[in-house]
Amino acid sequence: MAYEIEDWIDEAMHHLTKDDSNSGFISKIIFRLNRMRTQNRMANQINEVKTRVVEMSHRHKRYKLDASISTSDYTAIDPRLCALYADAEALVGMDGPRDEITKWLMGADQQLMVVSVLGIGGLGKTALANEVYKKIGGQFDCHAFISISQKPDIVRILSNILSQLGKETFTPSCEIHGVLNNLRENLQDKRYLIIIDDLWDKSAWDIFRCALPKNNHASRVITTTRIEKVAMECCSYRCEFIYKMKPLNEHDSRRLFFNRIFGSENACPERFKGVSTGILQRCGGLPLAIVSVSSLLANPATSVDRQWEYVSNSLSDKFGIMPALDGMRNILHLSYKNLPYHLKTCFLYLGIYPEDYIIRKSDVVRQWITEGFVHKAQVQDAEDVAGSYFNELVNRSMILPTDIDYQNNVVSCKLHDMMLDLILYEAAEEKFITVTDNFSTLLGLHNSVHRLSLQYDNGNHDTAAATTSLTHLRSLAIFGNSKYMHMHPLSDFKFLRVLIIVFSDAVHQMSLDLTGIRQLFQLRYVKIEANIHVQIQLPAQIQELKLLESIDIEWGSVCIPPDIVHLPHLIHLVIPEGTGLPDGIGNLKSLITLRSFDLGENSLHNIRSIRELTNLRDLNLCYSGKNVVSNMETWIDVLRSSLEKLSNLKYLHLYWPDTCENGLCSLNPPSRHLQRLEMAYWWFSKVPKWIGGLHELHVLKLAVKEVSDDDITLLAQLPYLTNLGLRMRGAPKQKIIFYKKAFPVLRYFKFWCRTPCLVFEAGAMPELKRLKLRFSARGWGKSGATAPSGIEHLLGLQEIFLEIGGLRDERRAAELALQNAIDMHSGRPSVKVVSCPHTQFHSDISD
Incomplete structure (x- = not known):
């Protein structure tokens, strides 16, 4: 009933607010006659609607729905919960099983070994496999961790493994045996570790097994499953290699x-x-x-x-x-x-996502807002409230964090499959969400389908799409392999508010026609997730979508309609690099997010107009290099003056390689509230002084020609800096010293330089968890290059990642020197070493 009333109100408001000011005389008469008919029809419906609305109002008061909605302060992630996911020491009951499986895997047997972890849902199979993976993964030439759903897309999963190995992914037009052969070739001469999580049937294992060469390099595979027969198949019926999880x-x-x-x-x-x-x-x-x-x-x-x-x-x-x-x-x-009423609604909405899907917090909070699930007090920001809802679900362990940043913010999450089963059951009972892989299952349900998630897998050719009527649909999410998608005419969904299309495969060259959305007067949110091969066609006239709040097209090729600058409520605009915007972006006063604004594809007028977007909080500026900028100094001056006007900016990312080194050194801080500043590809001669005034900064990525003691002192005084990345050109003239009490809350430090001339004094970086060094071993031992000293003073250090360039013997000498320095650390942090191609490394950080 509520949906029917809402549809009626939406349609009525649409008709009554139509403008005929640009019509001719005859057209105006016809328009007004039609409006009179609409008003008469509306009058006949008012009594019925009034009765329903009154009843809804009584019910609203009776159940005190507003009282159940939290309007208190922002809910942060519970640090006790972060410890359970972020710290291996906080995991309970894992040490014994982890060490036992590790002992099996690290034996002297050179043959390929497969170990299967067996147990019911909720016993911690994935957590155990992940702990083993983290402990020994660095000892293998290559490694990958993949999760399998009950309906696996094999080509996508194999492509995911290749991606984790640093290889090119495949398109769905490739035959599966081609992907298998490529993966097998990449693994043939390597010692590999592959984790295959949550296997459900023998047939999937039979395919994966074909990609795993028996190369006598002591390679290892771990599978997890709930099904004993599958575990037996994985281990070739060698029961001694099945680890049965116990409560x-x-x-x-x-x-x-x-x-x-x-x-x-x-x-x-x-x-x-x-x-x-x-x-x-x-x-x-x-x-x-x-x-x-x-x-x-x-x-x-x-x-x-x-x-x-x-x-x-x-x-x-x-x-x-x-x-x-x-x-x-x-x-x-x-x-x-x-769960409180408002959290139940948000929780059930997560059922639109497929099994094992990684859900980004930024996406789902905007979807909740668009759906009208978020209720805020007058002084509160809607995204802050929605973020608080998300954090509450994390704190209640309803969703599982998959990525936690260095400020203990959960960036993404997933659903345990038992939680997803619960959601789908409750959502079906309440007719809240409909999930299917074929339109034909919806025949006869068109009036009761309000949120639809189409999840296409291999082999389901949906031929019923064009004949199924879903006029009351409010949200449509489509996930799956592009070659199995058959798009229903989008113009039929006249009440649609949310449109999500996610291609799970590395799609071949194809076109996605979105011109039909022009008629969806209620549309507020559009998200397309694909890759660069997708040609996306938006309607030539998009300004009619007056309620549109979010356009998110991070990848692909798209031409932006000229009248996009007349969307009054557009808050988030995400477009691919290399995409130009029409002149007039200064009209988009509501914009909070703008990514990626390509400086080479936009006019100087547009760069100047950025200063008018004073509500911006998240700005990503890039230069794709398609067009050559003729007058660089002028452009940088205009850019600097525009950035200085953005007083609400929290996140600034600027990628423009080979720029004038001091172009932004004189910048007045665009915002004292900056929390994230990423300029790792804009070279400065030294650390700009204005960075010292950014007292709310959490993340800083910077490229400098030289680093002095004064620069380190300036950065060390930033009170909330938890993530620091520094790139240096050439070799330091003197050692870079981190003094006692420097960087008190830093948790991640990444340093790129010709040589790692670093000194860590006792008491420096007391909270550091991860250290990543990238350097060249060229001339190691001859040019005075030495390993960083004082690593043993970084008492909280858990992980060290080394990327070393140079000739093989030089790399080995550098690795040995670093290992000796690391061995002095009492905590025995894990170490992973990667060899960088000499030419690639040289081009990245050389003079």
Whole structure:
């Protein structure tokens, strides 16, 4: 009923707000007669609609929906939860299984070995495989980690492996045996480690096995599965290579439970210890169940004591005797049931995404806003509120973080497949989302389909698309292989608000016709995710989409309509590099995001007009090199003056290689609120002084000709800097010293230079977790080049990544010297070494 009323109101407003000012005399008469008919028809419907609206209003008050919506301060990610995902030491019950599997894999056997991890959902198979992968992956020539869905796109998955190996991916027009042969050739002479997570059937394994050469280089493969027969097939029926996951014992269960709720096993108040025993018994040692329940208790909706009592009483007393899967579902349903109303809606919406899909936070929060799920107080920003909703779902362990940045922000997430099953069940019950791989399944359902996710896999040719009527559709998401997609005429979806099209394959040359969206007067959000081979055609006149808020086309080839500058509500505009914009972008006063603005494809007038976009927070400037800029100094002066006017800017990325070194040294900071500044390809002679005034900066990537002690002192005083990347031309004239207490919160440091002349004093970079060095070993031992000293003083260091250029003997000498320096570190950080092609490295950072 609510959808019907909303459709009626939308259509009525569309007709009543149409403008006839540009029409001729006869056209105006016809237009006004049609409007009168529309008004008469609307009048006849008002009484019925009024009754429905009154009832909805009463229901709204009765259930106090607004009261359930959080309007409190922004919800941050719970640091206790970050520890569970980010720190290996915080993982409970993994040490023994990880070390046992590692012992199997690192034996002396030179033959290809396959180990299969077997267990039901929620036992932690993926986490265990990932821990093994992180521990030993650096000891192999190449490695890859892939997840398999129940309906795997084999070509895409094989292409993903090639991508992780640094090789070219394949198009769907290639036969599968061609991709298999290429992958096999790339692995033939290498010692490789491949993780194949969540295998569901033997047929998929039979295909993957063909790509894995038995090359006698001690290569290793780990598979995870819930199905014993699949595990047996993977291991060639050698039971000794099947690791059967066991539930956590009582001690580890308590550790995981209390660490999640209180941050420490010993911090549990005495009054909760008794009830916690009963709760843990019902969790049956399943990590997913324990984390779900403990997250519920760590984020109480009511008083703490009442929440513990509620959870204890709600869990089925039969869990101890129920099959583990049924008990697990009981716990997950409890977590869902306990969500506030607004979070339930946002959670169910995630069902539009396919199994194992990596969901970017920035995408989904904008989709929630477009759908109208986000309710904000007058002073709050909608994206901040939506981001808070996302963080709440993370804190409640309803979604799994897949990428956590160095500020403990979750950048992307995925759904555990048991959570996805729960979503699809609840969404179907409430007719909230419809998920299918074929339009033919929708015949007869057209009035009840409001959000549709089409997930095409191999072999499903959808011939019913053109005959299925879905006039009430509000959101359409299409995922899958391009050659199986058959587009329904977009113009038929007159109430559509959200359009998402994601090509899962590396598509061949093709065209995507979006001209039909011109008639979708309710359209607010468009996202196309493909690659550079896709030709995307937008309508020639797009300004009629007056409600359009977001256009996100990150890849592909697209021509932007001239009248895009007349979209009054456009907030986010993401277009591919190399795409020009029409003059007049200064009219887009609502813009918050602009990526990528190609300085070589836009006029000087447009570069000057950037200063008028004072609401911009996220600006990505690039230079694709298609057009030569004749008067560089003028362009840089105009760019500098434009940037200085953007007082709300938080994220600035500038990519323009081989620029004037000091072109922006005199820049007044565009915004004191900058949090992320990426200029790793704009060469400065030294660190600009204005960077010292950016006290909210978290991420800095910079390219400089020289680095002095004063430069290091300036950067070291930035109070929130957690991620620093420095590129230097040539070799430093003197050692670069990081003094005691320098960079107190830095967690990631990347340094590119001719030689790694670094000194870390005791107490420097106390929070550093990851160190990445890229340098040339050319002339190692002759030119005075030495390994960085003081690495042992970086007490929090967990991972070191080395990219070394030069001749083989020189690289080996440098690697040995660095390994000796690293061996002095008491924490034994993991080390990964990659050899860079000499010519490529030379062109990247040479004079």
